[in-house]
Amino acid sequence: MYGPSRVVSSGSPSVCPTVNRDEADGGLAVSSTALILADWSQTLQIIREPHTRHEGNPLLGRHPSEGRVNTMVGLAVTANLAAFLVPKRPRRIWYAAVILIEGAA
Numbered sequence: 560m561y562g563p564s565r566v567v568s569s570g571s572p573s574v575c576p577t578v579n580r581d582e583a584d585g586g587l588a589v590s591s592t593a594l595i596l597a598d599w600s601q602t603l604q605i606i607r608e609p610h611t612r613h614e615g616n617p618l619l620g621r622h623p624s625e626g627r628v629n630t631m632v633g634l635a636v637t638a639n640l641a642a643f644l645v646p647k648r649p650r651r652i653w654y655a656a657v658i659l660i661e662g663a664a
Contacts, residue, residue: 579647587654588643592636594661599632601664615664 605612606625613621619631642653 580643584643584647584650584654587651587658588640591654591657591661592639594658595632595635595639598661598664599628602628602632 602614602616602619602623603625605614606623606628609622614623619628623631639653639657642650645653
């Protein structure tokens with residue numbers, strides 16, 4: 560027979576308990592992801608008007624296909640959300656860089 564089981568709870572559940580997160584981290588994650596999605600929408604508009612506009616992202620090229628854009632944005636959103644799992648300092652640097660780059664775009 561086994562003895563009584565014991566569950567120790569430290570408050571709210573966490574995906575990665577060794578990483579400290581607070582409301583600022585959630586706000587940075589949401590803000591940076593929203594900017595990536597806004598840039599995605601803008602890029603799709605550019606694709607629909609190839610004679611008057613072009614893409615400025617060198618990774619996509621001046622006239623990317625919709626599939627390439629969707630793939631790159633999917634990877635960017637995944638990487639951005641995965642940054643939520645890294646330690647505080649690199650996570651904040653990542654989100655600040657994404658917000659700066661996407662804000663400029």
